[in-house]
Amino acid sequence: MHFTKDHEWIAVEGDIATVGITNYAAEQLGDVVFVELPEVGKVLKPGDSLAVVESVKAASDVYSPISGEVIAANDGLTGNPETVNQAPESLAWFARVKLANAAEVTGLMDRAAYEAYLQSL
Amino acid sequence: MSMLSTGRPTRPETAVGAGDPATLTGARGLLQQEPLIFELGGWDKTGVDLPPVPDGLGADDLGDLVRSEPIGLPGLSEPEAVRHYVRLSQQNHAIDLALYPLGSCTMKHNPRLNEKLARLPGFSDIHPLQPVSTVQGALQLIDELAHWLKTLTGLPAVAMTPKAGAHGELCGILAIQAAHRAKGDAARTTVLVPTSAHGTNPATAAFVGYQVQEIAQTADGRVDLADLEAKLGPHVAAIMVTNPNTCGLFERDIREIARLTHAAGAFFYCDGANFNAIVGRVRPGDLGVDAMHINLHKTFSTPHGGGGPGAGPVVLSQALAPFAPIPYVVHGVDGFELVEADARAFGRMSAFNGQMGMFVRAYAYMLSHGADGLRQVAEDAVLNANYVKARLSTVMTPAFPDGPCMHEALFDDRWLEGTGVTTLDFAKAMIDEGFHPMTMYFPLVVHGAMLIEPTETESKAELDRFCDMVIALAAAARAGDAARFTGAPYHAPRRRLDETQAARRPRLKWTPPAPEAVAAE
Amino acid sequence: MRYLPLTPDDRSQMLAVIGAPDIDALFVDVPAAARLPGPVDLPHVQGELEVERKLAGLARRNRTAGEGPFFCGAGAYRHQVPATADHLIQRSEFLTSYTPYQPEIAQGTLQVLYEFQTQVARLTGMEVANASLYDGSTATAEAVMMAARITRRTRAVLSPGLHPHYAATVRTMAEAAGLAVEALPLAVDGEADVLGALTADTACVVVQTPNLFGTATDVTKIGEAARAAGALMIVVTTEAVSFGLLKSPGSMGADIVAAEGQSIGNGLNYGGPYVGLFAVREKHLRQAPGRLCGETVDAEGRRGFVLTLSTREQHIRRDKATSNICTNSGLCALAFSIHMSLLGETGLRRLAELNHARARQLKAALETVPGVEVLTPRFFNEIAVRLPVNAAELVETLAGNGILAGVPVSRLAPAAGMDNILLLAATETTCDSDIQFLSRAMTKVLAP
Known part of the structure; x- marks a missing residue:
């Protein structure tokens, strides 16, 4: 698993990347009430909005760390947004993206580096 | 002597009970639990007596345009309707009950004379499209109200039709857009907004296609001039600044802000939500403002009505005046005229002539005060806020302790550190003490913000009652009585409500319980 | 000032608590050049009686819908509100x-x-x-x-x-x-x-x-x-x-x-x-x-x-x-x-039917006026008619006779080329006599 400074995680299998937000992010956001997911087929560049996570009092954009085409979105979150609080780094993935440039992933943090980064905040 | 010993007891000591048992019905004394009309009403009941439809004049001519399915609307007889709504009303706080210190909202007394006058048939029972010859009094009222607004702001024109503050912002920004376009200047795509602004400012600018860029704030709660200067340029259409600002402070450098803005070819939009602080003492026109909306439902006391209606006329500088929206009132040869077509106008804000009902109330309020009274309004509003700030600074931490505030006093939550009580908890405990909380967590630039606006219509006694209450609560928080706060309110019509559940699984209308739904199939 | 509770004594006590010498000290952040020395040039404080007199005078200069025959609609309708x-x-x-x-x-x-x-x-x-x-x-x-x-x-x-x-x-x-x-x-x-x-x-x-x-x-x-x-x-x-x-x-x-x-x-x-x-x-x-x-x-x-x-x-x-x-x-x-709660479904339905019935009466009456043609094929409570004359002028003339006869389309769309078209609405507040009065007056005014 790879991590970004914006508290996203990316798990890569072959050329497919699964993206979600970290335990830390889910905790900071509080009770998640809605996730606006990307449409399948959307082509992303790094920095594009991948999803919007809403709590009662805030809406936060999740920016894509990678380039590629969205091939699946986790529709299960629509009826059960609390999954983001319960299992952010597993069941609550947001989207699967067909990677356009695998090198973008290698530049990201591993878990140890991310933990160290969290300590520094 | 005859000894009568069977009468009712008349001393309270005989009514000894075991504490405070929950009631069997959910009612608390006079406060009833009230069902929804859909649970109360009869499906074939009505509280309105109407004559029969005359023979031969039915809806047979409409064929299949006529609705075939039932709508599903319950009806109530008049006594049932009165009870339903009176019971519901009793679950609300109101300015008529106690101080309502919502910062930025100007909850002041609503004079009943204004209600009476707005209901005169000559204002309430006239149609927006009657011949203007038959509504000369209405047009004169709009014209005179406009004259007052122009005189009080020192600006030469006013667009009367916007229906609320945010609608006024939209009107002002559209006038600015039109002015730039008229000069052939299409390069201005950005609107600058301070971080402390009301959410309506960036929302308005973005709504009509502008990029929004934030201006930083200085440590003393004002617009950062250096940051403003750096961000101004030929791409900037306007700045939107609230003055007095949302921290309750007067922008000392306001004239310099205006100068820099104009030098960059941009317009100065002022959010007039806080005009109450300066009405009659300072004219925004003298500060270099090009456009400013005036919330008649704040400064000029038209009632908030649980969220509206409002009215948001926009005063305009000479440069923007030609682009004011239709319709507007002018003096003609035979009296007042209503201009309903004008090629230079940027357009139309809504179908008709603005919030006439609010105009009557606001004008009655202005006439009652007069120029001298309105000046006193600003002075007393500012005095009351500074008094509250002075008294509460003994227990709370003012966000900007140096210098006076204007009409509202801003505190942060440093003073709650270590108590286990948050701004929200503290606010909810105020409810138990019979007061509406202040504005919380706004402006965003101050941590755990508490923004208190008492307004000029509070007596010193009511201010003292409020301050004594806050000081006592603060002492309780410091004394470790956290449960008083974290579970509050205990004594309101409802305890804290689950907003997370409301948002996760929105239920936005009543639906019949399952058995009825099955029966209806 | 009946809406301002503070007394001069209150004000001095409060200034003392604040530690300000006078009210002007609280406006110190306002640039000196923008401080008004006194009230602006507008009338001064007035009592309820004076304000009511003034506004009632303005109200009297408007012809109310309830005063006589009234047929204006076009987006705003007169109904009986309980x-x-x-x-x-x-x-x-x-x-x-x-x-x-x-x-x-x-x-x-x-x-x-x-x-x-x-x-x-x-x-x-x-x-x-x-x-x-x-x-x-x-x-x-x-x-x-x-x-x-x-x-x-x-x-x-x-x-x-x-x-x-x-x-x-x-x-x-x-x-x-x-x-x-x-x-x-x-x-x-x-x-x-x-x-x-x-x-x-x-x-x-x-x-x-x-x-x-x-x-x-x-x-x-x-x-x-x-x-x-x-x-x-x-x-x-x-x-x-x-x-x-x-x-x-x-x-x-x-x-x-x-x-x-x-x-x-x-x-x-x-x-x-x-x-x-x-x-x-x-x-x-x-x-x-x-x-x-x-x-x-x-x-x-x-x-x-x-x-x-x-x-x-x-x-x-x-x-x-x-x-x-x-x-x-x-x-x-x-x-x-x-x-709506007072009406309920039965009341609303009846109210709507009455509105439609009144409009049917209105249509029938206007069809008897020589030169007037009803244009609306299927209507609820409002119809458009073509007149043999300019609609705005007719409305002005009838207003002089105490009738608010409706809304000329030219008022809403001057360039539409519909200067002879008039919109008329009828609601439950419209009486038989209003309709008769209108059709008679129109017949008279339109007579060659």
């Missing part, structure tokens, strides 16, 4: 409360909004309604903006029967936001013409029923064709009483309904305040503007209501909000809801 409704909205706790941001002490307002949303959803035949917008025209503009967000398209087509002031309001807002608006030339019975203007970048078609000319239209097929082309259908209604008799917009496939609710619970008020009704399909809810009230429970499990889905709104989403609206028409929505 005294109860106006009394209840003046309860202190409704009239003088703020937006219900503290739900524990605003359940009265919130429950009313929940009931209002349910009533509006049912009347319009839609899945969800919001807690009101300013009025029908701004609701229509918001609907167009919303359709553009949903479809990510940039063009709106407005029907030939859409109220010209609604069209102008839409144009003002939408064009500023960079959308293209095509308003088709006015026509009495041409709602379906929008289909001819559909293009690949059309976000929505806006149709009105009953339309400006009073024509009621089954818009089902228009909606189907619009959706087949990837556009949404927005259905506008300016006369909410018509919901009691006519098929609901939702049952005809509306994607968004924008309506004026003034007819129910609210007076004419020279054009405002009114109340915008706004209803949508549930799947589009997140793109809807304005406040929404939702049901939930409190800490003791009791049912209660809160404002919800606020992340769409300006105070949270700021520049990414679905609209800039904040203050809406709360008290007018309350008046609407009370009147």
Whole structure:
């Protein structure tokens, strides 16, 4: 698993990347009430909005760390947004993206580096 | 002597009970639990007596345009309707009950004379499209109200039709857009907004296609001039600044802000939500403002009505005046005229002539005060806020302790550190003490913000009652009585409500319980 | 100053607590050049008597609708509002409360909004309604903006029967936001013409029923064709009483309904305040503007209501909000809801039938006037007629005879070439004698 400074995680299998937000992010956001997911087929560049996570009092954009085409979105979150609080780094993935440039992933943090980064905040 | 010993007891000591048992019905004394009309009403009941439809004049001519399915609307007889709504009303706080210190909202007394006058048939029972010859009094009222607004702001024109503050912002920004376009200047795509602004400012600018860029704030709660200067340029259409600002402070450098803005070819939009602080003492026109909306439902006391209606006329500088929206009132040869077509106008804000009902109330309020009274309004509003700030600074931490505030006093939550009580908890405990909380967590630039606006219509006694209450609560928080706060309110019509559940699984209308739904199939 | 409680003595005591020498010291941040030395040049304080005299004098210079025969409609309608409704909205706790941001002490307002949303959803035949917008025209503009967000398209087509002031309001807002608006030339019975203007970048078609000319239209097929082309259908209604008799917009496939609710619970008020009704399909809810009230429970499990889905709104989403609206028409929505609760389904249905009956009487009477031709083929309570003379001039003449005969189309659309067309509405407040008086006067005035 790879991590970004914006508290996203990316798990890569072959050329497919699964993206979600970290335990830390889910905790900071509080009770998640809605996730606006990307449409399948959307082509992303790094920095594009991948999803919007809403709590009662805030809406936060999740920016894509990678380039590629969205091939699946986790529709299960629509009826059960609390999954983001319960299992952010597993069941609550947001989207699967067909990677356009695998090198973008290698530049990201591993878990140890991310933990160290969290300590520094 | 005859000894009568069977009468009712008349001393309270005989009514000894075991504490405070929950009631069997959910009612608390006079406060009833009230069902929804859909649970109360009869499906074939009505509280309105109407004559029969005359023979031969039915809806047979409409064929299949006529609705075939039932709508599903319950009806109530008049006594049932009165009870339903009176019971519901009793679950609300109101300015008529106690101080309502919502910062930025100007909850002041609503004079009943204004209600009476707005209901005169000559204002309430006239149609927006009657011949203007038959509504000369209405047009004169709009014209005179406009004259007052122009005189009080020192600006030469006013667009009367916007229906609320945010609608006024939209009107002002559209006038600015039109002015730039008229000069052939299409390069201005950005609107600058301070971080402390009301959410309506960036929302308005973005709504009509502008990029929004934030201006930083200085440590003393004002617009950062250096940051403003750096961000101004030929791409900037306007700045939107609230003055007095949302921290309750007067922008000392306001004239310099205006100068820099104009030098960059941009317009100065002022959010007039806080005009109450300066009405009659300072004219925004003298500060270099090009456009400013005036919330008649704040400064000029038209009632908030649980969220509206409002009215948001926009005063305009000479440069923007030609682009004011239709319709507007002018003096003609035979009296007042209503201009309903004008090629230079940027357009139309809504179908008709603005919030006439609010105009009557606001004008009655202005006439009652007069120029001298309105000046006193600003002075007393500012005095009351500074008094509250002075008294509460003994227990709370003012966000900007140096210098006076204007009409509202801003505190942060440093003073709650270590108590286990948050701004929200503290606010909810105020409810138990019979007061509406202040504005919380706004402006965003101050941590755990508490923004208190008492307004000029509070007596010193009511201010003292409020301050004594806050000081006592603060002492309780410091004394470790956290449960008083974290579970509050205990004594309101409802305890804290689950907003997370409301948002996760929105239920936005009543639906019949399952058995009825099955029966209806 | 009867509204200002502070006495001079209070003021000095308070200044002492503050530690300020005088009031001017509190205005020290105002640039010296901008401090007014004294009151502005306007009249000074006045008592209730003087203010009432002044405003009553202005009110007397207006000819009220109730004074005599009255046939104006075109987006604002005169109905009998029960005294109860106006009394209840003046309860202190409704009239003088703020937006219900503290739900524990605003359940009265919130429950009313929940009931209002349910009533509006049912009347319009839609899945969800919001807690009101300013009025029908701004609701229509918001609907167009919303359709553009949903479809990510940039063009709106407005029907030939859409109220010209609604069209102008839409144009003002939408064009500023960079959308293209095509308003088709006015026509009495041409709602379906929008289909001819559909293009690949059309976000929505806006149709009105009953339309400006009073024509009621089954818009089902228009909606189907619009959706087949990837556009949404927005259905506008300016006369909410018509919901009691006519098929609901939702049952005809509306994607968004924008309506004026003034007819129910609210007076004419020279054009405002009114109340915008706004209803949508549930799947589009997140793109809807304005406040929404939702049901939930409190800490003791009791049912209660809160404002919800606020992340769409300006105070949270700021520049990414679905609209800039904040203050809406709360008290007018309350008046609407009370009147609707009093009517109930049977009352509303009867009221709508009476309105239609009066309009049929009006039509029959006008058909007896030589030279007058009724144009509206299917109507609820309003009809358009072609006159042998200029409609605005006739209206002015009849106003001189004590009759407010309706709204000339030229007042709304001077360039439409419809100078001889007059719009007339009849409601339950219209009497037999009003209609007779009108037809006789018209016959007399139009006699060669």
